[in-house]
Amino acid sequence: MKQHFFTEEHDMFRKSVRDFVIKNLVPHANEWEEAEDYPKTLFKTLADMNFLGIRYPEKYGGMGLDIFYDIVFYEELYRSRMPGLCLDVMVDTDMATPVLFKHGTEEQKTKYLTKMIKGDAVFAIGYTEPNAGSDVAGIRSTAKKADGGYVLNGSKIFITNGTWADYIIVAAKTDSAKGHKGITLFLLDTKTKGFTVGRKLKKLGHHTSHTAELFFDDCFVPENMIVGEINKGFYYIMEGFQTERIMGSVGVIALAQVALEDAVNYAKERMTFGKPISQHQAIAHKLVDMATQLEAARQLAYHGAWLLDQGEDATKEISMAKLNSCEVANKVTYDAIQVFGGYGYMEEYPVARAYRDARMFTIGAGTTEIMKEIIAKRMGLY
Amino acid sequence: MKILVTVKRVSDPEAKLKIKPDGSWIQTEGVKFVVNPFDEIAVEEALRIKEKQTGEVVVVSIGEKVVTEQMRAALAMGADRGIFVNYTGSYDSYDVANILQKVVEQEKPDIIILGKQAVDDDMGAAGFMLAELLGYPQAAFASKVEISDDKKKAKVTREIDGGLEVKEVELPCVITADLRLNTPRYASLPNIMKAKQKPVKEVTVDALGAAVKPRVTVKKLTEPPKRKGGVKVESVQDLVTKLKNEAKVI
C-alpha cells in the first residue's frame, strides 16, 4: 500500500534490509538472546551494508538521506526479534552520535563520526547516574579544568553499549553551582586511564543489549574532546532527546508490530471449541484493537519524525509520540500474550520476550511521566 | 560483454493468494509483488559475469507500467539500464519469446539469461522458445556458468535427474537460471539511490514489430482441493490394509 512518507526507493531499501535481517540475524536470535550477547563485529557488518550512516552526510561516509530511510532500517532490524541488539545499534547511530554531528568540531567529525559510520568504533552516551535519571540537571559527575583539558570524576549507570563502547559522550558538571547551566559534554576515549566498566547489568528484558555501570576516576579529557561549548551540555542533551525519542517510538512500535503479527498468525491456527480462536469475536476484536492502536501510534510517530526532519521544533508532538507509542506497545505485547494463552507465557515463544522488552520503553529516553510533564508545559498548564 | 536479463513481476511467493470469485485470475488487491525469484538469480549471474568481464547488463520487463517497479529493483541490484515493453493485454510464453526475440535483434546481447520459470504460472517455457526463435544455442537450468577466456563460449553446468551435465555453448546463447546458481545480492543503499537515474527505455510491442497472439489462455482458476486431516493407524497390518483398500496404491 502507498504510504505518505515512503517512496519506491524506501520500499526497495526495506526489502534489502529485510532480506539481510532474515539471512543474517534471525537464525541467531535464540542463541544470542540466550547468551545475552552477540559479536561486536556485527557493527562492521552493518556498516558494510551502509546502515550506520543513513542520515549523516556523505563526506563522513554516510548516505545523506532522510529520516524515513533510518526508520525503514530500524523497523526491519526489529524483525530480528532482538530489541536489545537493536537498541545498541540505535544508541550508536541515533542517540550518541547526533550531538557529535550537530555540535562537534570538524576534526571530531572526520576523526570519530566517520569511525562509527564505518563500524570501526561503537559509541555510547552517558547522562544517567545513580542519583539522577529524569532529573538530568542533578548529575554529580564533575569535570575540573586542568592543564590542556579537564579531569573527569564520577559514575554513570544503565549505559547502553557501556560494556564495549570505544567512545562515550559523557555529561559532567563543569560548574557545580549552576544546575542545568553547568553541564558539559565530553567525548571520552574508553582507553583513557582511570575509566572502568563496572558490572554488565542483568535486565528484565533487552537481554542482548550491553548495559553497564561506568566509573571515572581522574580521567583526563583533552580540550579538543569537548563537545560543543562549555556549560551547554544540558541543552544539547534535551535537543538530542528529540531524535532519541522519535527513534525509540519507531523501535517500540516495530517490536509490537512483530508481536501483533505473531498473534494474528497464531490466532488463525489455534483451534478451540471447533474453530480458530481468530473467529471468536473477543479475540478478533482484541486483535483489531491492537492493530488500530498500533497504526495510530505509528502515524503519530511518522508525523513527529517528519517534523523533526524538517527542522521544526516538534518537542510537543515528539513527546506525545513517545508517550503514546510506548504505552500502546506495552498494551499490545500484553494482549499478544493473552492471545497465545499459556504458550505466550513460555520462554520459547517470542511474544514472552516482546512483552518484557517493551517494558523498557516507558522508562528509557525519558519516562512516561516526564513526557506528560513536557506536554503539560507546552499546553500551558504549568 | 552485453548481457540481457528478463525480469518478471510476480505475486510474492510467500503471500497467501485468493482467487477472484469469477475464477478469471487471482485477487491482486493487497498482494505484494516482487521480482520473480529465478529472475533475481538471473540478474545476479549477469552482474557477476559483468564484474569479471566488464560490459553491460540490460534488463527487460514486459507488461503494464507497474512492472517498472521490479525493473527498478533489478537496476538497484546493479544492472545498467532497462527496456520496458509496455503491453497491457494477455500473453503466453510464446508471445513473450516473440517480444524478446525482437528486443534481442535490436540489442544484440552476447548472452541472454532468463529465470528457468516464473513462480506465478510456472510455465518455464519462454527461454526454450526464445532460443528456438533466435536459432541460438541454449543451456537451461544452469547451476554454474563459466565464460571462456576468449569470451566465445560458455560452459554451463546443469542440474539434471541423478546428476550434473556440463554443456558448452557458443555465444550468443540463451541460459536459464536454476535455484542453486547463486545467492542474489542485496540492493545496497547507494545502488538503490542510483537506480532512479538509470535510463529505462519504453517501447511498445508494435514499435518492436512483435506479434502477440496468445495460443494459451487461462480458462479458469480453482483452489486445490482441501487436504483432509490424516488418520493414525493402530498397526502395520492396519496400514497395509488401508493402503490396499482405501488408497488403492498397493
Ligand SMILES: Cc1cc2nc3c(=O)[nH]c(=O)nc-3n(C[C@H](O)[C@H](O)[C@H](O)COP(=O)(O)OP(=O)(O)OC[C@H]3O[C@@H](n4cnc5c(N)ncnc54)[C@H](O)[C@@H]3O)c2cc1C
Ligand atoms: C535498558 C536501559 C537503557 C538505558 N540506556 C541509557 C543510556 O544509554 N544512557 C543514559 O544516560 N541513560 C540510559 N538509561 C537510563 C534512563 O534514561 C533512565 O532510567 C530514565 O531517564 C529514568 O531515570 P531513573 O531511572 O533515574 O528514574 P527516576 O528519575 O528516579 O524516576 C523514577 C520514577 O519517578 C518518576 N518521576 C521522576 N521525576 C518525576 C516528576 N518530575 N514528575 C512525575 N514523575 C516523576 C519517573 O517517571 C519514574 O516513574 C537506560 C535505561 C534503561 C532501562
